[in-house]
Amino acid sequence: MRSYDEYCAIAKSLDVVGDRWTLLIVRELALRGACRYTDVRNGLPGIASNLLAERLRELEHAGVIVREDAPPPIATALFRLTPRGEQLRPVLEDLTRWGIPLMTEQNAGDAVRSHWLASAVELMLTDRQPDASPVTVELQTGDQPIVIETHDGAIRTRLGPAENPDATLAGPPRPILGLMLGLLELAHAEASGVSYQGDPSILDRIGARTVPGAPPS
Amino acid sequence: MRSYDEYCAIAKSLDVVGDRWTLLIVRELALRGACRYTDVRNGLPGIASNLLAERLRELEHAGVIVREDAPPPIATALFRLTPRGEQLRPVLEDLTRWGIPLMTEQNAGDAVRSHWLASAVELMLTDRQPDASPVTVELQTGDQPIVIETHDGAIRTRLGPAENPDATLAGPPRPILGLMLGLLELAHAEASGVSYQGDPSILDRIGARTVPGAPPS
DNA sequence: CAGCATCCGCTTTGATACTG
DNA sequence: CAGTATCAAAGCGGATGCTG
Numbered sequence: 001m002r003s004y005d006e007y008c009a010i011a012k013s014l015d016v017v018g019d020r021w022t023l024l025i026v027r028e029l030a031l032r033g034a035c036r037y038t039d040v041r042n043g044l045p046g047i048a049s050n051l052l053a054e055r056l057r058e059l060e061h062a063g064v065i066v067r068e069d070a071p072p073p074i075a076t077a078l079f080r081l082t083p084r085g086e087q088l089r090p091v092l093e094d095l096t097r098w099g100i101p102l103m104t105e106q107n108a109g110d111a112v113r114s115h116w117l118a119s120a121v122e123l124m125l126t127d128r129q130p131d132a133s134p135v136t137v138e139l140q141t142g143d144q145p146i147v148i149e150t151h152d153g154a155i156r157t158r159l160g161p162a163e164n165p166d167a168t169l170a171g172p173p174r175p176i177l178g179l180m181l182g183l184l185e186l187a188h189a190e191a192s193g194v195s196y197q198g199d200p201s202i203l204d205r206i207g208a209r210t211v212p213g214a215p216p217s
Numbered sequence: 218m219r220s221y222d223e224y225c226a227i228a229k230s231l232d233v234v235g236d237r238w239t240l241l242i243v244r245e246l247a248l249r250g251a252c253r254y255t256d257v258r259n260g261l262p263g264i265a266s267n268l269l270a271e272r273l274r275e276l277e278h279a280g281v282i283v284r285e286d287a288p289p290p291i292a293t294a295l296f297r298l299t300p301r302g303e304q305l306r307p308v309l310e311d312l313t314r315w316g317i318p319l320m321t322e323q324n325a326g327d328a329v330r331s332h333w334l335a336s337a338v339e340l341m342l343t344d345r346q347p348d349a350s351p352v353t354v355e356l357q358t359g360d361q362p363i364v365i366e367t368h369d370g371a372i373r374t375r376l377g378p379a380e381n382p383d384a385t386l387a388g389p390p391r392p393i394l395g396l397m398l399g400l401l402e403l404a405h406a407e408a409s410g411v412s413y414q415g416d417p418s419i420l421d422r423i424g425a426r427t428v429p430g431a432p433p434s
Numbered sequence: 435c436a437g438c439a440t441c442c443g444c445t446t447t448g449a450t451a452c453t454g
Numbered sequence: 455c456a457g458t459a460t461c462a463a464a465g466c467g468g469a470t471g472c473t474g
Contacts, residue, residue, distance in 0.1 A: 005328060009314075011333075013313075023235070051448080091311040112223075116223065219447090294436095
């Protein structure tokens with residue numbers, strides 16, 4: 001990207017991460033940890049191969065990521081955030097919070113990845129009964145299951161199947177998210193294709209922190 | 218901008234504010250309040266006139282800004298952030314913090330505006346003696362003076378001349394910022410063209426919160 | 435003069451094909 | 455798997471002109 005040529009911290013930041021795709025590459029590495037080229041590309045459906053290569057070079061040159069040789073068993077290089085790149089997490093988190101109301105609209109061709117949903121859920125939910133015994137909920141949506149766990153009064157998510165979930169939700173991502181964020185009643189979610197197993201009161205326990213309204217558009 | 222077509226909160230946010238110039242337009246309205254078209258353009262040196270008009274339309278359509286008729290004395294329209302637009306402030310603040318280390322490099326053609334510097338200074342400084350009597354420092358750099366004031370243990374900045382500043386700093390923006398952020402000794406700053414009037418201990422009092430290192434590059 | 439719209443050359447991006 | 459190469463399409467920058 002051409003520099004904005006402004007002596008301003010925001011403009012200088014955008015000179016580095018303001019290019020198209022760039023912040024989404026950082027997102028992939030932030031959410032999934034060290035990734036191979038192919039893994040990054042899988043998280044960016046639609047990016048041109050040459051653009052990904054170019055962005056990775058630029059990010060490396062800017063000190064945001066490093067390309068490192070993977071440990072012996074693997075024969076390929078890995079990309080990883082540097083400490084400087086890790087410091088972009090607050091930006092990603094704020095953009096996630098700001099974008100949550102926009103998740104009420106899911107376009108036909110939108111790609112879905114469970115790790116995107118998991119990070120949004122983790123930021124928005126809270127354990128309303130921190131002193132009760134821990135609970136586990138499994139979401140079956142996106143490209144792999146998501147486990148939601150209460151953890152010392154906070155909510156943690158991770159990918160992969162849960163062992164003995166107290167509740168299980170399966171269905172399309174939008175009504176599941178609507179349900180998790182408290183924008184949708186269980187009955188409405190079920191009418192939209194969500195199936196629920198477990199004690200419904202669990203949903204009240206791990207309800208959304210605050211429910212922002214959707215924009216006009 | 219073309220949509221990323223991802224069902225991800227970050228990607229949805231960037232669908233709205235990820236275009237070139239867009240977040241800088243939001244910055245102008247966030248830092249300066251309601252602005253006329255011309256004021257916005259003055260804060261975005263280099264933007265093509267048609268692009269600014271188009272971006273303003275898009276932001277209005279997305280519910281981030283509103284175009285309102287100014288009160289009677291003025292015969293022109295004003296642009297202002299909506300509550301939804303105000304919620305982008307955390308993003309702007311994080312980008313400011315992340316960009317501060319990049320301010321060590323000032324390119325030849327970089328435009329300078331005092332309100333950009335003031336917001337960065339406000340975010341980075343802290344009053345180390347909150348119980349002492351308030352102090353005021355005037356910075357003479359950029360396109361207008363900046364006033365730094367201690368305010369209930371916090372640091373506030375505003376634009377315009379100070380009445381009776383306890384200290385005054387004048388000179389080029391980079392060494393002044395370096396001095397404020399504790400990256401530069403007063404002697405070095407003076408060697409770079411900064412002139413200082415007042416009690417030097419004031420600088421220690423309103424020192425930087427933490428001094429992040431500059432990136433490699 | 436403020437607030438755009440139009441035009442045009444240049445740069446960036448997207449889609450696909452190809453290679454070690 | 456991890457890119458590079460190519461080329462058409464879209465986006466941007468700068469100049470200019472129009473309208474109240």
